[in-house]
Amino acid sequence: MGLFFFYYLAGVIILTALLVVALRNPIYSVLSLLIMFFHVAGLYVTLHAEFLAAVQVIVYAGAILVLYLFVVMLLNVKREDRYHPQLPIGAFLGLVIVTEVLLLAFQRRESDVPPMPPPGSVAQVVGNTETIGDVLYTTYLFPFEVASLILLVAMIGAIVLAKRDLFEQQ
Amino acid sequence: MVEVGVKLALSLTQIAVVMGVVLLTVMFLTLAERKVLGWMQDRMGPMEVGPYGILQPVADGLKLFFKEDIVPAGANKFLFSMAPLLALVPALIGFAVIPFGPDLTVEVFGVQFKPFVISDINVGILYILAFTSIGAYGIILGGWASNSKYSLLGGLRSAAQVISYELNVGLAIVGVLLLAGSLSLVKITEAQTGWFWNWFIIAPPFPQIFAFVVYVISAVAETNRLPFDLPEAESELVAGFFTEYSGMRFAFFFLAEYANMILVSCIAAALFLGGWNAPAPFLQFHGSLAHLLWLSATIWFAVKVYFFLFLFFWLRATLPRLRYDQLMRFGWKVMLPIALGNILITAIAAYLFPRS
Numbered sequence: 001m002g003l004f005f006f007y008y009l010a011g012v013i014i015l016t017a018l019l020v021v022a023l024r025n026p027i028y029s030v031l032s033l034l035i036m037f038f039h040v041a042g043l044y045v046t047l048h049a050e051f052l053a054a055v056q057v058i059v060y061a062g063a064i065l066v067l068y069l070f071v072v073m074l075l076n077v078k079r080e081d082r083y084h085p086q087l088p089i090g091a092f093l094g095l096v097i098v099t100e101v102l103l104l105a106f107q108r109r110e111s112d113v114p115p116m117p118p119p120g121s122v123a124q125v126v127g128n129t130e131t132i133g134d135v136l137y138t139t140y141l142f143p144f145e146v147a148s149l150i151l152l153v154a155m156i157g158a159i160v161l162a163k164r165d166l167f168e169q170q
Numbered sequence: 171m172v173e174v175g176v177k178l179a180l181s182l183t184q185i186a187v188v189m190g191v192v193l194l195t196v197m198f199l200t201l202a203e204r205k206v207l208g209w210m211q212d213r214m215g216p217m218e219v220g221p222y223g224i225l226q227p228v229a230d231g232l233k234l235f236f237k238e239d240i241v242p243a244g245a246n247k248f249l250f251s252m253a254p255l256l257a258l259v260p261a262l263i264g265f266a267v268i269p270f271g272p273d274l275t276v277e278v279f280g281v282q283f284k285p286f287v288i289s290d291i292n293v294g295i296l297y298i299l300a301f302t303s304i305g306a307y308g309i310i311l312g313g314w315a316s317n318s319k320y321s322l323l324g325g326l327r328s329a330a331q332v333i334s335y336e337l338n339v340g341l342a343i344v345g346v347l348l349l350a351g352s353l354s355l356v357k358i359t360e361a362q363t364g365w366f367w368n369w370f371i372i373a374p375p376f377p378q379i380f381a382f383v384v385y386v387i388s389a390v391a392e393t394n395r396l397p398f399d400l401p402e403a404e405s406e407l408v409a410g411f412f413t414e415y416s417g418m419r420f421a422f423f424f425l426a427e428y429a430n431m432i433l434v435s436c437i438a439a440a441l442f443l444g445g446w447n448a449p450a451p452f453l454q455f456h457g458s459l460a461h462l463l464w465l466s467a468t469i470w471f472a473v474k475v476y477f478f479l480f481l482f483f484w485l486r487a488t489l490p491r492l493r494y495d496q497l498m499r500f501g502w503k504v505m506l507p508i509a510l511g512n513i514l515i516t517a518i519a520a521y522l523f524p525r526s
Contacts, residue, residue: 027249027314034307051353054296058340062303063333066310070329073314073322128292129353 005046012039026072030065037061051129176279184288188265196428197227203483210487234424237417242317245414249315254415254422257308260301261429267294268436269356271446271468286446286464287356294355295347298437299340302392305430306332309394312423313411324410327400327494331391334501335398338388341509342381345516346370346441349378349525355437359445361525366449371442375523381512382442384505386481389434391501393427395482397489400497435478439471446471 016036020029037060044053136144201216201224208215216223241250271286284290291297306329313325349370350358362368370378391398402410412423439445446467448454454470455462492500 027246027311031311050291050293051296054293054300057300058296058303062300062306062336066303066306066329066333069307069310070326073310074326 002046006043009039009043009046012036013043027069030069030072033068034061034065037065049128051132172279173281176281177283180278180281180283181288184285185266188270188288189262192262192265192429192432193425195432196425197231199428199431199479200230200424201227202479203486206480206483207487210484231421234417234421237420239417239419240414242414244317246315246317249311250414251419253308253312253315254419254426255308256311257305257426258422258429260305260308261426261433263301264298264433265436267291267297267355268433269359269440269445270471271464273356273360274464286468290354290356293353295343295353295358295437295441298433299336299343302339302430302433303332303336305426306336308423308426309411312415316411316414318414320407320409320413321411324402324407324413328394328411331394331398331400331497331501334498335388335391335505338384338501338505338509339392341506341513342385342388343437343441344509344513345376345378345381348513348516348520349373349376351525355440355445359440359447362444363447364451366444369442369444369447373525375525376516376519378442378512378516380508381516382438384509384512385438385442386478388501388505389438390482390485391497393430393434393482395427395431396486397491398497399491400494405491431479431482432475435475435482436471438478439474443474445474 013036016032016039019032020036023029023032037056041053041056041061044050044056204226205215205223214223216226219225219229241247266288267290269287269290273287273290274285276283276285309328309332310325313321313323313328316322346358347353350361352358352361358370362370362373367373371382372379394400394402400410402412407413412420415423448466448470454466
């Protein structure tokens with residue numbers, strides 16, 4: 001049953017991810033991205049990470065993607081403006097990722113795979129959300145703070161861009 | 171195998187009952203709103219259909235059902251038909267985690283069954299937030315797919331408004347979550363049992379009254395109700411994002427708006443006003459009548475929800491619409507700082523004076 005769900009979710013994720021770049025209408029691209037986000041959230045649910053699933057939908061589907069849609073509709077970009085000669089860069093990045101996948105696939109040995117914790121262990125006893133909070137503020141405190149700093153930088157950058165006319169006047 | 175069947179049957183019955191109650195409430199609300207508005211403006215409201223106009227919702231429903239379904243020329247047909255569904259489904263799906271009554275467990279054919287909550291998942295409130303945020307797609311896509319300037323403007327306004335105020339809703343809730351120590355609506359409601367001073371709106375160590383005010387205002391804005399109905403401002407945009415809709419598709423948007431109103435009222439009641447708890451323990455059935463606890467509990471819950479629904483009508487009757495820049499400034503420069511400050515102070519208070 002679990003395997004069936006995994007293959008269904010994984011299949012839809014790959015399909016919709018391809019459609020995002022393949023579809024001509026940007027609105028449809030955004031919508032297939034929405035379907036993809038939902039299936040990624042479904043993948044988290046099958047892994048008993050309900051908190052992550054909910055946050056995935058709230059942050060990506062509920063906020064970021066709405067902004068994408070907003071921009072796509074507002075700009076109403078003409079077709080010729082939408083496509084840039086980015087094939088060489090895309091091919092290069094794709095090659096890197098494919099190499100990585102192949103290397104990982106061939107290097108993988110059964111002994112390297114960490115054993116899956118049995119269901120009903122840590123996360124289910126204390127609760128999924130508490131576990132994430134605990135881990136974020138102890139084990140992964142430093143990466144967590146770095147991530148917040150990066151977000152802060154992005155935020156300041158956005159404000160500077162939006163207020164550019166203000167700086168230029170002076 | 172039998173167990174799975176029984177479970178499925180029970181869940182489906184529960185879902186059918188909850189959806190039935192919600193849709194009946196929507197029907198009732200359409201009448202109640204016009205009656206309340208009428209009384210506040212010193213008129214009678216609908217009086218023609220049935221005695222005292224009480225059959226008006228039936229007449230409205232029949233009318234919408236038999237109206238011609240028009241798709242405007244140049245509209246994107248697929249998205250035009252998808253949008254009402256995308257608006258309605260998220261509004262109804264949130265009711266799955268609302269506790270309508272006490273957390274009882276009954277055994278039916280050897281299956282544990284909670285009659286008053288469809289599914290008590292441990293991230294209940296996040297689940298609701300996730301799906302209400304999806305509701306914005308219905309509005310935006312409906313506005314875009316209609317191929318009309320008014321609709322598009324309404325859709326875009328709505329996108330900006332929903333995102334801004336969703337943030338405030340989420341942040342206002344955090345204070346309650348800090349005090350309750352759980353994301354499950356059942357557990358949050360249980361943390362408020364006893365007297366009314368245990369309700370999170372006035373509960374020690376730090377009353378969530380500010381969060382409550384922020385939540386209520388943002389909830390009104392998020393459901394696109396007056397005085398925040400910019401996306402469908404009829405004096406500027408005809409009817410905003412659903413200008414081009416007719417018949418049942420229009421009815422879906424309408425249902426979604428009212429279902430959303432009920433949903434945010436349910437959340438407000440469960441988070442801030444103690445859910446199904448009575449203001450004082452002796453106001454519930456107790457002692458020899460303890461087996462009827464569920465009855466008084468659901469009535470208390472309904473009373474609180476209807477209080478909020480009345481508040482929606484009250485605001486509509488008394489306040490003029492905000493200007494768009496006022497709306498944005500209010501959301502980001504007034505509500506957001508209050509909500510953030512509330513989180514900070516609540517966190518400190520909860521750390522210094524932990525609840526039990």
